[in-house]
Amino acid sequence: MTTESNRRRFLRNVTLGSVAVGGVLPLAACGSDDDTPAPEAPKVSYQHGVASGDPQSDRVILWTRVTPAADGEVPVSWEVASDAQFATIVKSGSTTTNAARDYTVKVDVTGLAAATRYHYRFAVGAQRSPAGSTKTLPTGNVDTxxxxxxxxxxxxxxxxxxxxxxxxxxxxxxxxxxxxxxxxxxxxxxxxxxxxxxxxxxxxxxxxxxxxxxxxxxxxxxxxxxxxxxxxxxxxxxxxxxxxxxxxxxxxxxxxxxxxxxxxxxxxxxxxxxxxxxxxxxxxxxxxxxxxxxxxxxxxxxxxxxxxxxxxxxxxxxxxxxxxxxxxxxxxxxxxxxxxxxxxxxxxxxxxxxxxxxxxxxxxxxxxSIPASVAQDPGVATMTAYLTALQTPAGARTPEQAALVAQPKIPxxxxxxxxxxxxxxxxxxxxxxxxxxxxxxxxxxxxxxxxxxxxxxxxxxxxxxxxxxxxxxxxxxxxxxxxxxxxxxxxxxxxxxxxxxxxxxxxxxxxxxxxxxxxxxxxxxxxxxxxxxxxxxxxxxxxxxxxxxxxxxxxx
Missing domain, CATH: 3.60.21.70 (Alkaline phosphatase D (PhoD))
Incomplete structure (x- = not known):
């Protein structure tokens, strides 16, 4: 398989983009009667991508890091969807990060279905992370x-x-x-x-x-x-x-x-x-x-x-x-x-x-463990001498070859x-x-x-x-x-x-x-x-x- 530069550029564009196209993740509950404008979200970028890990049958860890323009508390929303277009959101929530955790974000998303692929992303206001894909572990009978x-x-x-x-x-x-x-x-x-x-x-x-x-x-x-x-x-x-x-x-x-x-x-x-x-x-x-x-x-x-x-x-x-x-x-x-x-x-x-x-x-x-002679001098001549001695019938070995075969091995x-x-x-x-x-x-x-x-x-x-x-x-x-x-x-x-x-x-x-x-x-x-x-x-x-x-x- 040959990987060409245009394929590499595609990966870079997908993973290094700091803001994705599309709708904005909600930071407040829908249907609120409060007309007070929401505070402006801090300006951030996503220079380190997204990740998921430690999957179980009903949960998975989601990760990202935000790079803020200025230090301070950063509110971060996240969402999990059953499709890559995020048309069907199955889980969502919000958290915060700050300098004390190096602006990293980790969320343990629970209540997921087993053996299921999900898509996830994060947002700070309208500034959205790249999307990632993850998968929960299966239960019961598994083929592969x-x-x-x-x-x-x-x-x-x-x-x-x-x-x-x-x-x-x-x-x-x-x-x-x-x-x-x-x-x-x-x-x-x-x-x-x-x-x-x-x-x-x-x-x-x-x-x-x-x-x-x-x-x-x-x-x-x-x-x-x-x-x-x-x-x-x-x-x-x-x-x-x-x-x-x-x-x-x-x-x-x-x-x-x-x-x-x-x-x-x-x-x-x-x-x-x-x-x-x-x-x-x-x-x-x-x-x-x-x-x-x-x-x-x-x-x-x-x-x-x-x-x-x-x-x-x-x-x-x-x-x-x-x-x-x-x-x-x-x-x-x-x-x-x-x-x-x-x-x-x-x-x-x-x-x-x-x-x-x-x-x-x-x-x-x-x-x-390898023969002591090879451990001391791992060169072609030393290895050849040992292997030649090993492959020579015991009755035909020279005294030197017999000594090589009989030598101790060390890790x-x-x-x-x-x-x-x-x-x-x-x-x-x-x-x-x-x-x-x-x-x-x-x-x-x-x-x-x-x-x-x-x-x-x-x-x-x-x-x-x-x-x-x-x-x-x-x-x-x-x-x-x-x-x-x-x-x-x-x-x-x-x-x-x-x-x-x-x-x-x-x-x-x-x-x-x-x-x-x-x-x-x-x-x-x-x-x-x-x-x-x-x-x-x-x-x-x-x-x-x-x-x-x-x-x-x-x-x-």
Whole structure:
């Protein structure tokens, strides 16, 4: 599929328009006898589009942001219609916003019909927002669910063609964002070599630390036409990863935070979480605890999506390779989810009616251990030597080859579940105990993966489909001397549970669930350096329900 510039211009015109044509939303009750003229509405624009999120069968969050000409309280009306022309209004209301919430507007619209597409918009006086489309979740028997899965959208790294491509589809029920929706770095930081050329230098130019910094960073991202188009096209179910706060966040700190010099981490995290909930169409499970984001979404009796937090609420600090080799990662007390979230998830797995149990979370759960020699020197020669030794019959191996095959394997990424093996075993044990069909979604690595999920005994418990990134670079940047096709082909031979890898292309995952299978289509774009791009399905894989079938298999 090729997306040309005129198609892109259409998206921009739809999503970036600040005032739409047509009638005006009412701000006062009809039939009033009061002849007093209504106060003039503040002058505003809608520079950040509209969004919807956290759909349930009877409700959905609606979002926008107004940019006022002058500070002050801004009255905002909203309406929901069953048609794109807004001829049949099914819900309407009004609210206010101000600088305390960064002029964002969030409305939890209730009393909606299940499995229904709605259209919505906002207005301040005669100044109307662009319109958006959303959809409630189904109940009862459901034939098909389709989700678009995203991760790792770094504004200065390139254009959001991945978002643009998904926004053009008309077959999706919702989008799922697994985190790194923004990045915290300043100008000249991570993956920003071409930012000036592309006109995508970070705002603010410094690293985000204070509340105002995070608000400005979200505001920049939300001016992107492709992200606006995605949000306007469908509801989003989102969770944070680390870069919404700082790189390699854990419950009491982060790799990219210097306590004291950059203030208290607790203050930084609170600021980041406040900005996140202001700018994202999320529904707080507990208004008194904004750091609690894990929650579930039931698509009838077909699929239950459980969104997890592997970053902020329960994660113990990461270990390095030395500590791992000393066995410290295997401490049974080490937590990734935390005790409270673990208990909640176990209950969800036990009581959920969905045929498919899908975990939407950030980091790879599969076992991604690679030979120590490759971990130390991930070059073509080292990988070739190991794979040659592996493919040589045992009786014909040289002593050097025998040593290569016998060497230990170590996880390539200890920030993932590999750094918390006891925590992973606890989740997989709960899945086994309830005999559930498990599909895990992951992001974080900027590469695409598909793996079988095995427990500590080697039994396959479920599958993991990990999406590539929207724009952040993958192994093609970190291992530039290894041809991507060669690296992608080598990884499944190096890693026991890995079935598929793509280490060089930006893209997203389309998950299609039916009673017969869950299918993963890995969609890739050929560039993020130009607004003109091509999108292709690079690989399709699936898993089947029932004991003995819960593994990654080719599409029939």
């Amino acid at each position: 669910v389709r989700l678009a899965v995203f991760s790792c959208s770094n504004y200065p790294a390139g254009y959001f063609n991945v978002y643009a491509d998904a926004a053009l589809r008309n077959d999706l029920d919702a989008s799922v964002h697994l985190g790194d929706y923004i990045y915290e770095y300043g100008v000249g930081g991570y993956a920003s070599d071409t930012a000036a050329t592309l006109g995508r230098l970070s705002v603010p130019p410094t690293e985000t630390i204070q509340l105002a910094d995070y608000r400005r960073r979200y505001a920049q991202y939300r001016t992107d036409a492709d992200l606006q188009a995605l949000h306007a096209a469908m509801p989003m179910i989102a969770v944070w990863d680390d870069h919404e706060i700082a790189n390699d966040t854990w419950k009491n700190g982060a790799e990219n935070h210097t306590e004291g010099t950059e203030g208290k981490f607790a203050d930084r995290r609170a600021a980041a979480i406040q900005a996140y909930h202001e700018w994202m169409p999320t529904r707080l499970p507990d208004a008194a605890r904004p750091e609690k984001i894990y929650r579930s979404f039931d698509f009838g009796n077909l699929l239950s999506l459980h969104m997890l937090d592997t970053r902020n609420i329960g994660r113990d600090q990461q270990v390095d390779v030395t500590a791992y080799l000393q066995g410290l990662a295997h401490d049974p007390a080490r937590q990734l989810l935390g005790a409270e979230q673990n208990t909640w998830l176990a209950t969800q797995l036990q009581t959920s009616k969905g045929q498919w149990q899908v975990l939407g979370q950030q980091v790879l759960m599969s076992r991604m 390539y990424n200890l920030d993932a579940w590999d750094g918390y093996p006891a925590a992973r075993d606890a989740v997989l044990a709960a899945v086994k105990a309830n005999d559930r069909n498990l599909v895990v979604l992951a992001g974080d690595t900027h590469n695409a993966w598909a793996s079988d999920l095995t427990d500590s005994t080697g039994q396959v418990v479920g599958v993991e489909f990990a999406t590539s990134s929207v724009s952040s670079p993958g192994f093609e940047v970190y291992l530039p001397t290894v041809p991507p096709a060669q690296l992608g082909g080598a990884f499944p031979m190096l890693i026991d549970d890995l079935v598929y890898a793509d280490t060089s292309r930006r893209g997203y995952l389309v998950l299609k669930a039916t009673a017969q299978e869950v299918r993963a289509d890995f969609v890739f774009v050929n560039t993020i350096a130009s607004h003109t791009y091509q999108a292709v399905v690079g690989q399709s894989l699936r898993t089947l329900p029932g004991a003995g079938n819960r593994k990654v298999v080719p599409v029939a």
